[in-house]
Amino acid sequence: xxxxxxVLKSGFPYxxxxxxxxxxxxxxxxxxLIAMVVxxxxxxxxxxxxxxxxxxxxxxxxxxxxTCDRVEFEATYLDGILDIANTGNVPIFSMKVEINKGEAGxxxxxxxxxxxxxxxxxxxxxxxxxxxxxxDSGVEKIILYPVLLGTSDEGQKTYFCDxxxxxxxxxxxxx
Amino acid sequence: MLIQVKxxxxxKIEKKGLSVMIGYVLLITSAVVMGSIxxxxxxxxxPREVPQCPExxxxxxxxxxxxxxxxxxxxxxxxxxxxxxLLVRGSSRPGQExxxxxxxxxxxxxxxxxxxxxxxxxxxxxxxxxxxxxxKICDAGVSCEEKNVCLGxxxxxxxxxxRCDASKNxxxxxxxxxxxxxIGSIDEGKCVGTATCQDVVTFGSGGNDCNYLSTDLLKxxxxxxxxxxxxITSVEITPLVYIKQxxxxxxxxxxxxxxxxxxxxxxxFKEKTSPI
Numbered sequence: 001x002x003x004x005x006x007v008l009k010s011g012f013p014y015x016x017x018x019x020x021x022x023x024x025x026x027x028x029x030x031x032x033l034i035a036m037v038v039x040x041x042x043x044x045x046x047x048x049x050x051x052x053x054x055x056x057x058x059x060x061x062x063x064x065x066x067t068c069d070r071v072e073f074e075a076t077y078l079d080g081i082l083d084i085a086n087t088g089n090v091p092i093f094s095m096k097v098e099i100n101k102g103e104a105g106x107x108x109x110x111x112x113x114x115x116x117x118x119x120x121x122x123x124x125x126x127x128x129x130x131x132x133x134x135x136d137s138g139v140e141k142i143i144l145y146p147v148l149l150g151t152s153d154e155g156q157k158t159y160f161c162d163x164x165x166x167x168x169x170x171x172x173x174x175x
Numbered sequence: 176m177l178i179q180v181k182x183x184x185x186x187k188i189e190k191k192g193l194s195v196m197i198g199y200v201l202l203i204t205s206a207v208v209m210g211s212i213x214x215x216x217x218x219x220x221x222p223r224e225v226p227q228c229p230e231x232x233x234x235x236x237x238x239x240x241x242x243x244x245x246x247x248x249x250x251x252x253x254x255x256x257x258x259x260x261l262l263v264r265g266s267s268r269p270g271q272e273x274x275x276x277x278x279x280x281x282x283x284x285x286x287x288x289x290x291x292x293x294x295x296x297x298x299x300x301x302x303x304x305x306x307x308x309x310x311k312i313c314d315a316g317v318s319c320e321e322k323n324v325c326l327g328x329x330x331x332x333x334x335x336x337x338r339c340d341a342s343k344n345x346x347x348x349x350x351x352x353x354x355x356x357x358i359g360s361i362d363e364g365k366c367v368g369t370a371t372c373q374d375v376v377t378f379g380s381g382g383n384d385c386n387y388l389s390t391d392l393l394k395x396x397x398x399x400x401x402x403x404x405x406x407i408t409s410v411e412i413t414p415l416v417y418i419k420q421x422x423x424x425x426x427x428x429x430x431x432x433x434x435x436x437x438x439x440x441x442x443x444f445k446e447k448t449s450p451i
Contacts, residue, residue, distance in 0.1 A: 078268070078271065088430065089225075
């Protein structure tokens with residue numbers, strides 16, 4: 001303790017000199033802390049990125065999820081013929097058809113599996129489709145929901161719009 | 176001596192102000208970096224300005240006809256904006272809710288351009304003619320059946336008072352009733368109605384209306400011909416307008432301004448190469 005109180009030539013007591021030596025370690029600690037935070041943040045970012053869906057955009061960078069809300073189409077099924085009209089301004093690349101058989105469950109098919117008449121480039125604005133689609137007698141309803149073509153980092157990709165919010169349900173139960 | 180030490184200590188303490196500044200800089204930098212990352216990540220979720228059809232777009236059918244395999248429509252722009260295009264679709268099956276037959280024959284990229292170069296201005300009228308048979312429809316699943324059709328135009332205007340009454344009542348020499356009616360006095364009136372030669376449905380070895388109407392005496396119809404045909408029960412007309420966005424004209428469908436015109440006994444047909 002007595003030694004610590006010894007005054008150096010510089011005028012500082014020895015105790016301050018000793019404490020000054022520790023001044024470097026907070027800087028290193030801060031650098032380490034920041035480096036660790038950055039590394040952990042990068043790891044978490046990459047991990048979350050792999051868990052989230054790849055962003056697909058349409059119309060000058062708009063997320064295709066938002067574009068789905070602007071899709072407008074009409075669909076009817078009468079006497080074995082499925083009619084679809086794109087009444088909005090968003091091109092519909094394809095259509096998913098959920099065939100619901102009540103208690104027997106459901107299956108989802110692409111429109112191209114059900115009809116060869118679907119245009120290869122889909123339905124542009126004002127586009128119409130009319131094709132013969134044969135369904136089993138036990139089918140209670142069909143739900144059609146659009147598939148859009150957008151762009152991602154890997155090029156053009158299809159995106160299935162949400163069935164509940166963007167789909168059209170057609171009941172096939174008579175009456 | 177003590178004063179000197181105190182001064183040096185306070186000087187040393189003041190130096191700590193710099194690290195506070197570094198702290199702030201780091202804090203702000205990290206906030207900016209994080210903000211940028213979040214912005215880049217969520218940027219695609221910012222809704223873009225989308226061209227939409229303005230309210231006040233409206234169109235009306237003033238006159239329509241379906242004669243000799245051609246549909247004609249006189250349309251009027253009774254809205255507030257120019258109409259730059261028209262989607263014209265037909266229904267062919269009874270009970271069909273969605274019109275799926277493209278009657279534009281893919282003119283100008285699938286839609287008709289009404290009016291002049293600037294489209295159909297508010298208050299203007301235009302006649303859309305020759306919406307006719309399209310063999311592509313047959314390839315696309317519409318049943319294009321064969322039948323014998325009495326070719327020719329409107330029936331009523333060519334009939335005199337006596338024949339007009341006879342056609343209305345289905346009396347000799349007519350074998351069926353037609354939508355013709357005499358309006359005005361016997362001498363100065365005229366026969367009006369929607370009946371066309373295609374309304375002649377009887378065809379057989381005996382006498383029939385088409386043969387009668389095609390004789391040199393009347394020459395209203397052109398006689399029986401074998402054709403491929405499909406029915407048109409109604410026509411849907413959807414206006415399109417150009418909306419300027421980012422210095423680009425974008426065509427926008429006005430689904431809310433869609434109108435429908437119903438037809439009776441309207442068939443679009445193409446004469447077969449070998450007449451009967």
